[in-house]
Amino acid sequence: MTAMSQPLRSNCSHLKDHNISSTRFSTSLASLFKTWSDQPLVRHSLNHNPTTLNSPQPHHQQNQTKLISYTQTRKESLLSLIKSCTHKPHLLQIHAHIVGSSLILDSTVCFQFLSLISLSPPLKNLTYSRQFFDQIPKPNAIHYNTMIRAYSMSDFPEEGIYMYRDLRRRGLGGNPLTLSFVIKCCVRVKNLLGGIQVQARIVRDGHQSDSRLLTTLMDLYSICGKDDDACKLFDEIPHRDTVAWNVLISCCLHNSRSRDALGLFDIMQSETYRCQPDDVTCLLMLQACANLNALEFGERVHKYIEEHGYIGASKLCNSLITMYSRCGCLDNAYEVFKGMQGKNVVSWSAMIIGLAVNGYGREAIEAFREMQRTGVLPDEQTFTGVLSACSHCGLVDEAMNIFDRMSKEFGVVPNVHHYGCLVDLLGRAGRLDQAYQLIMSMDIKPDSKIWRTLLGACKIHNHDTLGERVFGHLMELKAQEAGDYVLLMNIYSSAGNWEKLAEVRKFLKEKAIQTTPGCSTIILKGTVHEFLVDDVSHPRKDEIYKMLDEINSQLKIAGYVADVSSELHNMGDEEKGYALSYHSEKLAIAFGVLATPPGTTIRVAKNLRTCVDCHNFAMILSGVYNRKIIVRDRTRFHHFWEGSCSCNGYW
DNA sequence: ATAGGGTTAG
Known part of the structure; x- marks a missing residue:
């Protein structure tokens, strides 16, 4: 309801200022349609030539000027209607009139309408957009761009890649923008091959020094795990701005190179490169710090954030909370949390998860209650935090209660993380059979992490028969790791089952499986x-x-x-x-x-x-x-x- | 002519 009645912020400031209600909108729409009805509707067909439509007989010179100016006004008013349209019924009316008139041949009109239905939040509808697109007799590159862009942000990014191929088949050379939208689609579906084809096209079309295009491409390589290729590409970017550096840093983060990511913070600022980190750089740095437990570096970034006036950004504050709690520094995390304006569900979850991973389970649950008191609704990840808080502190009944309310009161569907917390909790509490039953009753497929959690619990409680069964499930998933064999051996050892223990040992030796030695x-x-x-x-x-x-x-x-x-x-x-x-x-x-x-x-x-x-x-x-x-x-x-x-x- | 690209929190 609110989403539908919300005016289009970007286009309709005039509407908002004068507070034009939808009834007045309808009136103006009606009067426009009335003038239209004086004109004969032109049946559009795919083979129609637009010039014949707009070029009347030469001996009607005066009439022609009149007609053109008339068409012009008609078009102008329609465009302004499109720009201020917020209601679906109006949209359908406009649609009918575009398709039913010569306006379907006007690329500006088509473009404006297409933008409205493919990009503007309240009326966005991709299926509908595609339907309309297919009705355009001769779509041009801009129409294609609009569609490909919309697909790149949608749930069907591969459709954007198909459209790009279609565009090429029609011989419409895509511009750098088209290429960047297609790469975005490739990023979404991790289609490296498609990206490489686009890269070849970039070179053929002479866009190889377009820094933004190369930056997008870098992101694709990074997402596909080709961090070395991404770095190579970075070297080829002629003008490396902050965003290019950010992509490089995020590439390190995505490819388990947090240490390299930290190093880049100083390198980019050095005399050689003279590039200023921005808020996004800081965000990425904080993630790297959290991964590495690098508290001092994190504090440095925190200082940088304050010095550059970024501290008001909630994203950064939330990231600071996580960084501090993942470095075991809860006091600082809470300090940031307390001081921040406009705490949202992410801020609360960050704090709850922070308390949970640091073992402060009761405090985490208290924070969860406080969050509800302030009227912030919990989501999936909040519950992951709360349930893990319970599992870290052995609060079985509390967890069961919350798990129950989660779906009933808050409509959150239990995911694998939620189940994981419960299995951990039940397992540690010694309720191994109940944990096993829970896994078997899940309506999602248990992953290896869940089985591994239960295996750990079998070790704690010396349950060798269940341990063996759980290990069997891990083998079924072909997911057994060196650490799992160690757990299994521990279980046999605790149960005094020396023969089985020797068997596993022998197996590990034969297969040359290396177990990780403990290191502090x-x-x-x-x-x-x-x-x-x-x-x-x-x-x-x-x-x-x-x-x-x-x-x-x-x-x-x-x-x-x-x-x-x-x-x-x-x-x-x-x-x-x-x-x-x-x-x-x-x-x-x-x-x-x-x-x-x-x-x-x-x-x-x-x-x-x-x-x-x-x-x-x-x-x-x-x-x-x-x-x-x-x-x-x-x-x-x-x-x-x-x-x-x-x-x-x-x- | 028409619009318009990259990085980003729990």
Whole structure:
């Protein structure tokens, strides 16, 4: 309703100013149609020649001028009607009159009408546009461009590529614009081959120094995973403006080269290139920072944003919230969130997800309630955040309740992420069969991530029979990874199933499948210190291991008992406790305790998931040694202070 | 003649 009655902002400012109602519009339409009806309607046929229509007999000189001027006025009034049309019934009337008169042969009229129905939001209808387009006897390049452009933004981008081929068949040379619209279509469907053909055309038509065209093409290569080709193309762009740099940066982000992306921020500003980053550059940089946990760089970008007056942009604020929370710096994330004007669903979701990944589940749910109080409607991703908050804190009933309300109250259809959170939650809570039933009852196909989640839960609860079945599902999807074999071995190990364990081991060795070794890093005074499992390569290794021994005995006094469920070897519990003490995060934390005074925050990043034992170890240590510890693992952050953790002990 | 291109938040 509101969408339909909304005036066309760009074209109808005059309408709005004088507040012309639709009734008055109808009146003027009616009077126009009345004048038309005095003219005989010209039946249009595809073979009609426009010149014969508009050229009356030579001996009627006076009449001809009159007729031309009359046609002219008629056309002018129609064009102004098209420009101010906001109602579908009027549209249909105008349509009928264009098609039923000689105006179908007027390319301007056709173009204006086509723009109206293919691009302007309230009346946009692509099927209808195509119908009209097909009624134009001789569509020109502009008509084609309009259609291809509309298709490039629609759900049927490949249709734009077909239209481009059609245009070429008709021998209408496309201009650079046509080419750029087609490339956009190719980007949408990741049609690299089509793009390469267009590239050949760009060269043949002599547009090879059109920077914008090349930039679009770069994006295509980037989206298709051809980052090297995209870079090559970048070198060929004669005038590299900020957008070109932005595309290059986004290319790095899309192709897992966040580190390169960060580097480009300084390179583009250097003496050689002298290109100023804009708001979009900042947005991309923040994403790279979030991927890399690069808090300091993120703070630099934040400063740049403030200095350049971009801080009012909600997109940037939302991105800052995500960057800070993905760097484990919730205080800063909340600071940005609090200070921002006009929080939308993205801002709230960013904050909720931020709280969730940092283990503050109850706070996330509270934020969710607050969001509803302020009248912002949650969407799919908000629920992903809320449900993952529940799964990080073991709030089973809360999650079930929210999941139920999600579709009933908010009309959000459960997706694979929502189910994933529930499976994780049920699995960790030990309700393995219920989790399995849930997966089997889903009306969407379970992906490998879901099965992997359940496999992880089978490991926690030493459920080897279900674990085997779940692993079978992963094999069915041909999606088993090295880490999955490790989980399976862990499950066999915990269940004391040494034969099966040996079997898997043998298999891994035969197939030369490499498992990723655990690796933790800690940054002290700007230097990155890296530790592998049982690492002895650090220059201060003797001190570190001595420290670790001391810590272990101190923690034992404080009630720490090694949790042995993560070990693979067939040995007695006492030996296991010993073996566990050399997990990479323990080494990194021991080094942190060694190298920092009490009261400091120790930040550790781990490539895999932290095990229960290391979680408990860090939690108790934070109290005994008075350090705040933040461990970032593959999926989340764990905050520890004064012997407690943000997720209330729920691992 | 007619319109008009690239990057972008959770």
